[in-house]
Amino acid sequence: MEKKYPTNLAEKEIQKYWEKEQLYKFTMDDRKIYSVDTPPPTISGKLHIGHIFSYTQAEIIVRFKRLLGYNIFYPFGFDDNGLPTERLVERELGISAKDMPRSVFIKKCQETISKYEEEFKNLWKSLGFNVDWHLQYETISDLSRKISQKSFLELAKAGHAYQKDMPVLWCPLCETSIAQAELDAIGRDAYFHYVKFKVEGTDLIIATTRPEYLSSCVALFVHPNDKRYKKYIGKKAKVPLYNFEIDIYSDAKVEIDKGTGIVMCCTYGDITDTNWQRQYNLPYKKLISADGTIDRDVLFIGGMHVNDARLKIVNLLKENDLLVKSEKINHVVGVHERCLTDIEILPSKQWYIDVLGIKDELLKMGDKIKWHPSHMKNRYIDWVTNLKWDWCISRQRFFGVCFPVWYCKKCGNVIYADEKDLPVNPLEDKPNGNCSCGNDEFIPENDVMDTWATSSVTPFINALYKESDERSYLMPMSMRCQAHDIIRTWAFYTIVKSYYHTGNTPWKDIMISGFVLAKKGEKISKSKSNVVASPSKLIEKYGADAIRYWTASNKLGTDTWFSEEDIIASNRFLIKLWNASRFAIMQLSGYTSEYKKLMPVDKWIIERCKEVTNNYIKYMNQYEIGLARGEIDRFFWHDFCDNYLEVVKERLYQREKHGMVAVKSGQYALYRVLLEILKMYSPIVPHITEYIYLTFFKEYEDKKSITTLIIRENKVENESLKFGNIVKAVLEQVRKYKTVNNMSMKAELDKLIIKGEEKYIGYLKQTKLDLKACTSAREINFISQEKLEIVIE
């Protein structure tokens, strides 16, 4: 073996080997299947260390399941359509989708995504991911579009997907409807304007942050128990500036203490307005257009942008003595998560999936899934409980999966595509046959689907990969992994779809990983330009294993922050592992698996190793990679390197002195324990462990990769563990003695007396030669007594 581990060279070589041997290719056999639903990363920019962090944690679990003997189904995809991708393409090419024919824009999108997908894939490969790339999918591929459209058709036919003209969340910048999940809340400074309405000649003061809405004010609301305003209920009020009259109602939703306790209901200032408008059968008065400007027909402010309109109205109110005061406040505003534009509520015709009607069932689904860590389930419950809108799945955008839908030009009927024709593009394809009214002219559905409408069917894309049902039994899949930011989107939507299509959960377990923060509290994101170091540069500098080892040091679900020093610390480990293996393998020359008798100290390291293996398996099964790693680290570094290797060192160097029985025993233990250590580490640092395996162990194990070995729980013999502790205590005492006396570790001792329990004295006597060697004691005496005592003379 090389004196230094050739990191970059070795990693590339190993990756090539895995690929050549097709080690991760999925084929059906009689083993139990472990299937993984892994996030198709959104093609919206570069991948950062946060992605590496969470994907690697999941990948480590998958490798561990391989060691347990499962048949692994581990596909990987890319989410390459939708608004985020459109924005990337627009940014990168300096174009705007609105300025060109849709087909031209889509072509540009396709060119851009394939470049990014190649880049992403190479990065995952350079981290050594044990993914079956034969199963690669893209959410815009024919197969994904087909499954996504099929899902839509099934839901539409069952009445779970419907089209309706009603108020919807609207982004005036992206000029599309959005779903509640794409809404973010940010704090904004604003003014509470106290405005004078008139009732029977007296002033009624109302506080509002959006005076530009005055023209679309359709009612006033007060609380039924509010003594101040009881007398006004049922009367009419005059809207300032516009001077039309509206009714005054009472409703328990009004908060007495907020503002002046009177609310103006506008179409539509917020979700409460939409409810009141429906409930009290109020008219709709248009204010805001799709592009965020005020409707042309609105007096004073028609055609202006909302913000300008607000200023204009405030000035007009001032001029007409209709403004009592303006109070500076900080309030929370709903914005579009992608562009941070303030969201408006506009009525429009959109496609929805019913989620409000199945909240209870969705909560039950949440209970059925095992969440890791368990408290992440709260976020799901919280989200489902607080849902206010059905899931709007139509987007007035360009690059996405089309709705398989046309409308009859004559009667307006909705015409659905035939399932056998999927995927269809209604803009290019025609429906089969005529409308039931006999007409043969159609208007295609122009909208595309929310990208989540497609990524929420990844289990189906995977399960039905071969267009037959042969994989349908992969549902529910064994495990979903993802970070906690997309619980309300990806996890939620996937559960919705799975519930509708199968009545069951999409997976058995969900593994939620944390984030990497650039510094305390600050999430790494492309837009915030705080990206620390590019993953590919880090891999080049430190190697994939060093980064992987770092990702394994954190508790699942917990955010961490990036520091290059941590990566350097993992390098220390890799060097240690290399050197220890190199030493052990050197001592294993002439190794055969036979031995006559196990020396007690060899028995100890084997038993201790079993104990560690058991704990390791226990923790890994709980997705506690950090605890599992800690368990092997302690064993490897301290028990194996610091103590065991020191004890057997001379025995293996000077074989004649110790005799072949003892040598064979040592070699046996060394071989078994080192291989077990490598196995346990292999999910975390697969390259170096495979490299060591191939250079030595492969010849004996007759398996082409460490990945194909099996790990098992074992019964542990406690007496050996206790004996090991005695040996460690002896070494500790001797080392301490030498350190305190400024002696070299090699310095000789005249006499060492070990007193201890009778049965361990027997073992100690058998270990006498080893002990003499590693303590450099000229003479060792053993005395039987209950308490352990070590005397150095």
Next chain:
RNA sequence: GGACGAUUAGCUCAGCUGGUUAGAGCACUUGCCUUACAAGCAAGGGGUCGUAGGUUCGAGUCCUACAUCGUCCACCA
């Protein structure tokens, strides 16, 4: 405003179902070039485990309140 998480050595964090003198890595001090490893080895200093109560024979570990930080959600009158 609601929920959840965190608060343990100078720094970053482990401490699972309560049980012997509270652990690791980094940093620090001292010693050691011991034929795998000086990016190493050995020894050591350093913590009244956020605060205040409570349960218990016994609490970092359970309960209650509070404080600080973080995250998610809600909040546009």
